[in-house]
Amino acid sequence: MNLENSVAIITGGASGLGEATVRKFHLKGCHVCIFDSDSNKGSLLANELGKNAVFFPVDVRDPSNVEEAITEVIRRFKKITINVNCAGIAIAEKTLGKEGIHSLDNFKKVVEVNLIGTFNVVCLCAKQMVHNSLDVNSEKGVIINTASVAGIEGQKGQVAYAASKGGVASMTLPIARDLARDAIRCCCIAPGLFLTPMFEGLGPEVCKELSKDVVFPKRLGMPEEFALFASQIVENNYINGTVMRLDGGIRLA
Numbered sequence: 410m411n412l413e414n415s416v417a418i419i420t421g422g423a424s425g426l427g428e429a430t431v432r433k434f435h436l437k438g439c440h441v442c443i444f445d446s447d448s449n450k451g452s453l454l455a456n457e458l459g460k461n462a463v464f465f466p467v468d469v470r471d472p473s474n475v476e477e478a479i480t481e482v483i484r485r486f487k488k489i490t491i492n493v494n495c496a497g498i499a500i501a502e503k504t505l506g507k508e509g510i511h512s513l514d515n516f517k518k519v520v521e522v523n524l525i526g527t528f529n530v531v532c533l534c535a536k537q538m539v540h541n542s543l544d545v546n547s548e549k550g551v552i553i554n555t556a557s558v559a560g561i562e563g564q565k566g567q568v569a570y571a572a573s574k575g576g577v578a579s580m581t582l583p584i585a586r587d588l589a590r591d592a593i594r595c596c597c598i599a600p601g602l603f604l605t606p607m608f609e610g611l612g613p614e615v616c617k618e619l620s621k622d623v624v625f626p627k628r629l630g631m632p633e634e635f636a637l638f639a640s641q642i643v644e645n646n647y648i649n650g651t652v653m654r655l656d657g658g659i660r661l662a
């Protein structure tokens with residue numbers, strides 16, 4: 410699918426990997442719809458980009474909130490051709506820690522945002538994509554979800570995050586199979602460690618320490634590298650139903 414003149418909904422588009430994707434797609438002539446719960450950052454970014462960038466205050470967990478925003482996207486741009494899901498949260502809590510067992514509410518919250526929120530947006534975007542006519546590559550839409558290498562080799566204290574991301578990764582193929590009849594692809598990126606606001610807050614020493622297990626290049630990933638990968642998935646008609654690591658070769662200990 411060409412990015413030029415496409416219409417993309419990017420969740421978590423106000424920060425980090427989602428923001429870089431918004432910027433990359435916008436640069437390539439795509440209309441970008443930023444779905445994020447952070448109204449300050451989201452509207453600042455949309456204002457900065459100007460034409461063809463719109464911010465929607467959205468909580469990905471809320472079906473009616475997402476549906477209302479999608480209705481507005483259709484009213485403005487007439488179609489949705491791309492959906493990249495980056496909205497996510499991370500917590501650190503052990504199954505059984507010094508304070509007792511893992512809070513079930515915290516576990517549910519992480520799964521609700523990362524897994525159920527992603528699925529909610531996927532379903533509602535797919536519902537619109539089926540109305541598109543086939544493009545030059547004979548497709549109607551592309552969906553990219555964001556898992557994590559922690560969904561495959563989660564570390565201590567990452568049980569809720571790992572469970573949510575494992576779910577995001579494992580629904581990739583069934584979604585691709587479900588939507589194949591409608592000419593919609595679904596792929597998933599499993600990032601390693603990326604320099605986003607989350608990591609920047611840890612300071613240069615911690616970043617250096619975290620980078621030591623990256624095989625090559627020995628540094629954290631840059632959000633622009635995630636955005637480049639997302640654009641390559643959109644543009645390559647033959648990538649479908651697969652979870653792809655983007656991690657400099659790191660395997661979490």
Ligand SMILES: NC(=O)c1ccc[n+]([C@@H]2O[C@H](COP(=O)([O-])OP(=O)(O)OC[C@H]3O[C@@H](n4cnc5c(N)ncnc54)[C@H](O)[C@@H]3O)[C@@H](O)[C@H]2O)c1
Binds near residue numbers: 498
């Ligand atoms: N940064 C990394 O190293 C890394 C590694 C692996 C996976 N990931 C995943 O990539 C995605 C993006 O991470 P990031 O590092 O850019 O994080 P980030 O915190 O910079 O951005 C996440 C965005 O999601 C938004 N968000 C959170 N909850 C939301 C909700 N309920 N509804 C709508 N928006 C919501 C936040 O407001 C924020 O703008 C996440 O899913 C994260 O789990 C990140």
